Amino acid sequence: MNQNPEVAVTGNSPVAEMINSISRLYKDDVLNNFPDTESVDNVMKNIIPSYYEKWSEKYIIDRQAWGHESVLQQLKNHLTNDIKIIVLVRPLEQVLASFIRLSKSSKTNMITSYGDTVEKQCNGLMADNGMVDLQLKSIRNLLKFENSGLSHFIEYDDLVNNTKDELDKAYDFLEIPRFNHKFNDLKQISHKGIMYDDSIYGMDLHKIHTDNVQQKHYSINDYLPKNIIERCKSYNFWHD
Numbered sequence: 001m002n003q004n005p006e007v008a009v010t011g012n013s014p015v016a017e018m019i020n021s022i023s024r025l026y027k028d029d030v031l032n033n034f035p036d037t038e039s040v041d042n043v044m045k046n047i048i049p050s051y052y053e054k055w056s057e058k059y060i061i062d063r064q065a066w067g068h069e070s071v072l073q074q075l076k077n078h079l080t081n082d083i084k085i086i087v088l089v090r091p092l093e094q095v096l097a098s099f100i101r102l103s104k105s106s107k108t109n110m111i112t113s114y115g116d117t118v119e120k121q122c123n124g125l126m127a128d129n130g131m132v133d134l135q136l137k138s139i140r141n142l143l144k145f146e147n148s149g150l151s152h153f154i155e156y157d158d159l160v161n162n163t164k165d166e167l168d169k170a171y172d173f174l175e176i177p178r179f180n181h182k183f184n185d186l187k188q189i190s191h192k193g194i195m196y197d198d199s200i201y202g203m204d205l206h207k208i209h210t211d212n213v214q215q216k217h218y219s220i221n222d223y224l225p226k227n228i229i230e231r232c233k234s235y236n237f238w239h240d
Contacts, residue, residue: 001061001167001170001179001181002187002189003179003181003182004179004181005057006057006058006059006176006177006179007057007058007059007060007061007176007179008055008057008059008060008061008191009061009063009189010060010061010062010063010191011063011189011191011194011196011206012063012064013062013063013064014064015047015048015051015062015064016062016064016065016066016068016071017064018047018051019044019047019071019074019075020068020070020071020074022040022043022044022047023044023070023071023073023074025040026040041077041078044074044077044078045078045079045080048062048079054192055191055192059174059176061086061174065134065135065137065138066085066138067085067087067137067138067139067141067142067147067150067151068134068137068138068141069137069141072141072142072147072150083150084150084151084152084173084174084175085142085150085151085152086151086152086154086170086173086174087138087139087142087151087152087153087154088154088156088159089139089153089154089155089156089238090155090156090157091232091236092132092136092232092235092236093220093224093228093229093232093233094156094220095132096122096125096126096132096223096224096228096232097218097220097223097224099111099121099125100118100121100122100223100224101218101223102203102204102205103121103203105203105204106202106203108202109201109202109203110201110202110203111124111125111203112202118223118224118225118228119225119227119228122224122228136235139237139238140237143237143238152169152170152173153238154166154169154170157215160213160214160215161215163181163183163213164181164183167179167181183212183213184211184212184213185210185211186208186209186210186211186212186213187210188206188207188208188210189206189208
């Protein structure tokens with residue numbers, strides 16, 4: 001979607017965490033002692049406009065776990081435009097297998113730091129409020145009745161196999177004009193000359209294949225033990 005000059009799909013963004021951090025002030029003794037909530041409200045409602053003030057695109061799609069309960073509530077409280085959240089979902093066993101597979105490219109990376117077995121590494125990825133857990137909590141919250149209509153779900157396989165149709169559906173959900181995308185000779189994500197620096201993780205988490213849209217086919221059983229695969233089934237709850 002970054003091919004569209006009016007759209008910016010960001011890399012992993014700190015904006016949601018900014019909102020989450022400031023939201024804690026509403027329960028802090030300092031604010032309770034001197035309850036100038038109006039001033040905190042003013043900061044909260046200006047976080048997103050201030051962060052993207054120097055971005056030239058008309059539409060910004062910020063990548064993060066926006067459905068997380070505390071963050072979504074602040075959006076409801078302070079956002080002036082409609083809340084629209086696109087959720088890309090993929091079976092958890094495929095997500096974990098992809099992480100484990102990528103970790104084989106180097107001896108020292110964020111995955112191996114979780115332990116010396118695949119089971120420990122998967123447990124580290126799924127730890128409370130960790131990388132995977134935050135996304136799952138965000139998805140679960142968006143599926144609540146009171147949040148119906150705020151999100152549009154895209155299955156990973158559908159996006160890979162029917163890319164144009166899924167992008168058109170996303171544009172329609174956002175209520176912005178569709179764009180004629182190309183699906184080969186792609187570029188790595190970058191904005192304002194800034195690109196992902198995955199060296200901090202010790203592995204290429206965000207590097208894409210640029211020749212075309214494709215899915216790497218491999219057996220999950222080659223990377224995950226059976227008990228992890230079985231455990232993952234209960235986490236794919238968006239299919240229920």
